[in-house]
Amino acid sequence: MRPTPLQAVAPPLAALVILLVLWEALARALSVPAYLLPPPSDVARAGAVNAATLLAGAVTTAKAALAGFFLSAAAGVLAAIALASSRPLERALYPYTVFLQTVPIVAIAPLLVLWCGPGLRAVAVSAFIVSVFPVIANTLAGLRSVEPALRDLFRLYGAGRFATLRKLELPSALPHLVTGLRIAAGLAVIGAIVGEFVAGFSEDAAGLGILVLSAYRQLRTDLLFAAVLLASGLGLALFGAVDLAGRRLLRRWHPSEINR
Template structure:
């Protein structure tokens, strides 16, 4: 039986238990108001009471984040391929891709509501804008880092551009691509939450961002923490799915996933 995954999980689990124990002890010993900082036990109790709204909100946010992440993966890879085809195109267009990373999403989110209306579409676009740049940057790095001797060999044998891209450049860039996708997976949830703060809800379909705002206005800090933890869990689930997919694709042929 392979116990390596269990041993690898012991350290972070042990650290989590220690942090929760200290948190619980300090908040109770100092009698900190639950409105300011609730103890973990109060957060767990509130999460248990609010399972249904938390799950409903998590599903709503998860759908928007998944759409945004899917768009960032498709558009990011396609944009990287276009940019890698020409140094002139890269110099001309890459700064505009960088612009998406530099502009705070909270500053342009109101425009998304004007362009796409309130609800899921604006939230998904917000998620896409936040998460697309890491895919572009990392995939472009992977495409540019292909061994020049292999390029020369493909050129020597008369391989066309599409064949070189499909059989050499894309496979060689997969480690970089999946690095970008892992970063984008977490950012997609962040973008969805910010989008919900601005885009609001449609037909009662409130996400975790709305739940955080509503709970904060009601002074229900334990539920705020529970919603934040649910959002973190969404990001971790998406990150884990991307990591597992990447590991399985790379395990047999690339040393970065061999574990050696």
């Protein structure tokens, strides 16, 4: 039996309320300096006072994260299809896709500024680099996991390479692809924030990463927490949108989603 929406959200909401109450009580009781750990009430107050700035920053970061995410989805699927088409090609190029996952984005972010210029393009490329590998790896695993008997059946009936890809391999890989996109959704926001630390924006279009740095330099820990929480909410929203789309796409035929 599927839980109702209220039953689904009640446990995490209850845990959040308990955490906030404990945080507030301990911060007050122990007299923790506000610049070290502000109580939730101070964070909420800073968020309300700076709501317009935070909202503008969230919109700026969301644009870069979405651009990087959609670019990683498209490029990741195409790369996985190319790698799955040839074992020698996979052995030659797959290690370089792993490089995208292991490269320290903070170290190469200055290069992105030199190549793309400061602003949206550099930050979007940063989000792309961070989020593309899960799409490639999961899609490739899905394409490789097709049952050999089904491949033989398609070959027996004379199906061409494109027909096999469209009617057998891609549908079989779809659950893996959705998993990769779910992971990439959160990573895209992380990549955008890290990219903003270096690439930055003009002051009238500062993203959440710039707001975090600005609040840190001013010892505005309450505002820093508010910006970080908003960035986390942005990542959760993107993940939730991808998860919802994936569930709607798979729930009628794939076992992993039928009973959710």
